[in-house]
Amino acid sequence: MPKTLEGTRRSFPKEDVLLEHIASTYFAKKSRPKTRAKPEISPLKSATLLFVAAGLLAAATGTILIITSISSNNYNEFLRKKISALKTIPVVDKGIVNRDAIKRPEFLGYARQGISKTAKETLILRNPKKYNWAEVLLPFRFPIDLSSRTLVFYVRGQRGGEKVTIILKDIDNRSVRLRDVYLSSDWREESIPLNISGSHVDLANISSMRIEYGRIGESSSERDSAIESIIYVKDLNLLREAKNS
Numbered sequence: 086m087p088k089t090l091e092g093t094r095r096s097f098p099k100e101d102v103l104l105e106h107i108a109s110t111y112f113a114k115k116s117r118p119k120t121r122a123k124p125e126i127s128p129l130k131s132a133t134l135l136f137v138a139a140g141l142l143a144a145a146t147g148t149i150l151i152i153t154s155i156s157s158n159n160y161n162e163f164l165r166k167k168i169s170a171l172k173t174i175p176v177v178d179k180g181i182v183n184r185d186a187i188k189r190p191e192f193l194g195y196a197r198q199g200i201s202k203t204a205k206e207t208l209i210l211r212n213p214k215k216y217n218w219a220e221v222l223l224p225f226r227f228p229i230d231l232s233s234r235t236l237v238f239y240v241r242g243q244r245g246g247e248k249v250t251i252i253l254k255d256i257d258n259r260s261v262r263l264r265d266v267y268l269s270s271d272w273r274e275e276s277i278p279l280n281i282s283g284s285h286v287d288l289a290n291i292s293s294m295r296i297e298y299g300r301i302g303e304s305s306s307e308r309d310s311a312i313e314s315i316i317y318v319k320d321l322n323l324l325r326e327a328k329n330s
Contacts, residue, residue: 165227176223176294177238177321180207188224195219207317210298220297228256228290231323236277238321242268247316251277252295255287268316280326 168174168186175183182190195212196219212219231253240249251263261284266275279288298316 161227165229168227169230172325174229174234174323175321176323177208177318179319180209182208182223186225186229188226191222191224193220193222196221207319208321210296210316210318212299212314218297218299220295222293222295224293225291228292229323230289231279231291232288233326234279234323235326236263236279236321237274237324239272239274239319240266240268241272241317242270243315243317245270247314248299249316250297252297253279253286253288253291254293254295256290256292257287259286261286278326279323 164185174186176186177183190208192210196210208221210219210221236251245268247268249266249268251266252260253263254260261281263277263279263281266277281288296318299314
């Protein structure tokens, strides 16, 4: 057999293998699942999604705040009814402030410079300069009706000669000063009826009580004296007056 014909016959298997390889590669690509490219999000759409997410978060936060506010209001209303029904409303029991009735005591004026505090036995009010005034604010958690009550408390001064004044403020920010109380160095019970005639404040809706204190002296030249004055208050209560039969 001629070599030419023999060479031609031998080339056929190579061509068959090549065709099979091409066919298998082509059909393998056809049968392979196509991966879809992730669509690109435009900046405008991205900003819109962020805005919507922020709105949903704000709405959820607002709902939580509303629920919390409702719960807080219900609790305050429960406490208001409870406190109003008491014959004796404790404001300061020994040196402990009644948190059911008082939000948080706040020392003002020169009381901030002294070491004023609520102690275990007494409420300690320090004034670093005896002729300057200092005070402690007792804000009520809710308006309290004091029109038929008497303020009773025990008080003393470090040396004697200190003066204490009680101020009541109503929900319309109107205030009234009760009578001054002059102290001795010994404990003394003080009683101040609150059925004040002719008062312009709404005694049925008192929002806070303030205790101002200082020391009385003879010479105004000693006004800047560094001698501190200290007063002690305990068992401050609001007693309901007995109704006349």
